[in-house]
Amino acid sequence: MAVFSSLAEKLQETFKKLKNKGKLTEADVGEAMREVRVALLEADVSFKVVKEFIGKVKERAVGQEVLESLTPGQQVIKIVHEELTALMGSSQSKIVVSSKPPTVLMLVGLQGAGKTTSGGKLANYLKKQGRQPLLVAGDIYRPAAVKQLQVLGEQLGIPVFSLGTQVSPVEIARQALDHAVARGYDMVIIDTAGRLHINEELMGELKNIKATVKPHEILLVVDAMTGQDAVNVAEAFNHELGIDGVILTKLDGDTRGGAALSVKSVTGRPIKFAGMGEKLDALEPFYPDRMASRILGMGDVLTLIEKAQANFDTQKAKEMEEKLRKAEFTLEDFLDQLQQFKKMGSFQDLLGMIPGMGGNKKLKDLQVDEKEFVRMEAMIQSMTPQERRHPEIINGSRKQRIATGSGTRVQDINKLLKQFLETKKMLKQFGGSAMMKKGKKGKLPFKMPFFN
Known part of the structure; x- marks a missing residue:
């Protein structure tokens, strides 16, 4: 399911009608804006x-330069894109780093919003940026919150400062800061307690932590799927505590988009990061212009490229190119490419980043069984090294052994081998550059192995 899929579908359908009209009248724009208004509500x-939002777009869209232009429909879409981008904050809002380390980041929010996990993901993101983060276990009330953060820290190779659950959160934060200074950590991320709702006790404690450690940024963690409730929570936290930015969790599961489109306008505070999945690297900087492009079906090529650069090994890519030139592509290479592709995220989301794909009707109902990735990996891993390098030796008895070892059927082994041979043949035909080119009639020149 793509980000904002239901909203994106309605907006793209509305603007398709405008593009098909050629010349536009003020009435045409008015009708389109009514549809946009309903879609947003x-x-x-x-x-x-x-x-x-509708007022600003309509004012610009009924101007002479739009209605009398050669492509008025495109001009209206351009205006909507610009206004959507402005609505979500215009440009990426980065974390403000202190000139005198450590930079202190305080995570706040209601219970269940995903603060602890987001803390781990944020620390992981900063570590990849060359920083030295320290996680601080400041939630002493929720059962196992401290242990959860410690487990996350262990998985990510990031230190966690804890004084257990008998010391006050204010004292934990104070000592953590001293510890960070002494040990040379340049980023301190404080996980704080939440409640099921906003109350004086929660806010009082958070204000005390703020007064003690004077964080450079207070980041509010909210669940994007709660829509307008998330915006109300953001408004209340900002009023009581003063926040510097928002981390929207579960944005990958948000088909509507109410929180992402409202929070900046209502609170005046930017969305800084978006949680795009459960994996510990699934936290992305929030780019308003890129998100607007995805909503309008224009794709998000820059994020796609960044994902590829982050997940594909450059050296392996060079070795793969050499193998393709010599037609030495094996099932081991096939498995390696599959695993690297998987790291980039869900196939549906990746499709939404390709211009024109998000609103493609033929792809709208496409169901990609991502479990197919797991089955394919299991089948290849159940083969011997010799079988992976020389699949032509896989006879009936070998197929039966591989199927038993991978929990699949012989038919599945036959299907995998057929897809592999087709892929290898295609790569040979395109001289090793097929993955980067388009075939005839705009089709991808290879069959994706995970389509049923």
């Missing part, structure tokens, strides 16, 4: 935000 975007 159904997406749980704040009524006040929708009203202001």
Whole structure:
């Protein structure tokens, strides 16, 4: 399921009608804006935000330069893209790093929003940026919260500062800061307690931590799937505590988009990061312009490229190119490419980043069984090294052994081998550059192995 899929589908359908009209009248624009208004309200975007947004777009869209242009439909879409981008914050908002380390980041939010996991993901992101983060276990009330953070830290190779559950969160934060200074950590991420709802006790404790460690940034963690509730929570936290930015969790599961489209306008505070999955590297900087492009079906090529660069091994890519030139592509290489591709995220989300793909009707109902990846890996891993390098030796008895070892059927082994041979033949035909080129009639020149 793609990000904001239901909203994106409605907006793209509306603008398709505009593009097909050629010349536009003020009435045409008015009708389109009514449809956009309904789509945004159904997406749980704040009524006040929708009203202001439609007003700005309509004012610009009925101008002479639009209605009299050669491509008025495209001009209206351009205006909507610009206004959507402005609505979500115009440009990426980065973490403000202190000139005198350590930079202290304080994570706040209600219980269940995903603060602890987001803390781990944020630390992992900063570590990849060359920073030395320290996680601080400041939630002493929720059962196993400290242990959860310690497990995350162990998985990521990031130190966790803890004084157990008998010391006050304020004292934990104070001592953690001293510890970071002494040990040379340049980023301190404090995980704080949450409650099921906002109350004086929660806010009082958070204000005390803020006064003691004077964080450079207070980041509010909210669940994107709660829509307008997330915006209300953000508004309340900002009023009581003063926040510097928002981390939206579960944005990958948010088909509507109400929180992402409303929070900046309502609170005046930017979305800094978005949680795009359960994996510990599934936290991305939030780019308003890229998100607007995805909503309008324009794709998000820059994020796609960044994902590829982060997950594909450059040296392996060079070795693969050499193998393709010599037609030495094996099932081991096939498995390696599959595993690297998997790291980039869900196939549905990747499709949404390719211009024109997000709104493609033929692809809209496409169901990609991502368990097929797991089955294929199991089948290849159940083969001997010799069988992976020389699949032509895999006879009936070998197929039966591989099927038994991988929990699949002989038919599945036959299907995998057939797909592998087709892929190898295609790569040979395209001289090793097929993955980067398009075939005839705009089709991809290879059959994706995970389609049923």
